[in-house]
Amino acid sequence: MIKLIASDLDDTLLDRNANISLENKEAIQRAIKRGLIFTIATGRMFQATLPYAMELNLSSEQPLICYNGALIKRVSGEVLYERPLEPQLATAIINYGQERDWTINVYYDDRLFVSEINDKVKEYASYVGVDIEAVGDLAEFILEGNKGLHKILVNNEAEQTKLRIEELRELFGSQAQITNSRAKFIEITSLDAHKGQALHWLADFMGLNIKEVLAVGDSNNDLTMLQMAGVGVAVANASDYVKGQVDFITNCNHEHAIAKVFEDYVLKK
Secondary structure, eight states: OOOEEEEOIIIIIBOTTSOBOHHHHHHHHHHHHTTOEEEEBOSSOHHHHHHHHHHTTOOTTOEEEEGGGTEEEETTSOEEEEOOBOHHHHHHHHHHHHTTTOEEEEEETTEEEESSOOHHHHHHHHHHTOOEEEOSOHHHHHHTTTOOBSEEEEEOOGGGHHHHHHHHHHHHTTTEEEEESSTTEEEEEETTOSHHHHHHHHHHHTTOOGGGEEEEEOSGGGHHHHHHSSEEEEOTTSOHHHHTTSSEEOOOGGGTHHHHHIIIIITTO
């Protein structure tokens, strides 16, 4: 029996305009009233995830999985779990990107830092609704105080992503998780920071078996949780590769996918 449902945010729970549909909200509230647990598992920062948790009226005690599993934090702000990138590894990755003039975001203390603010950075920050802090050389910024990062994000043109992922995996793939979420974004976390590991930890923390967990997602950074959960569901707008790795396929994100998941696999049970 499913007791915990974990959903990705972008292109899964959220529609094309980054909103939660009324149908999804109502389905989630019905499930919670029946005693089920709902949480968000996202690559986003905690501060960019919290407004959606508040919109869904999730309990202040509810843990949220952020930064692709590098952080689990309650709605109240209490940190339960962290798996940061080591500063030396982070600086090596960042130096590699900076030498090639890549646009890089780094996330420390739930704040977004960049070397300089350009159009890509502005577009990203506007979409997720967070402030930007420009600090110049990012490697120097990290080494000052040996900052452990929750995530590094490389902001590319979509056609550059595949080749850059291959480059990064060849150099750093044995030391870090290197994946992509949206077509333009390469996301890098510590080797033990991914959604599957975080979801497994959360299930254990809540006294649940991972087989009692259902996960919903769309992208490569969702794969580990889709594969590790008792039931993995992909939205119809997911890539063919992701859809080939799951148990079921549901509606597109703009067709109230989460409500459909609850209807088909949770609330009828």
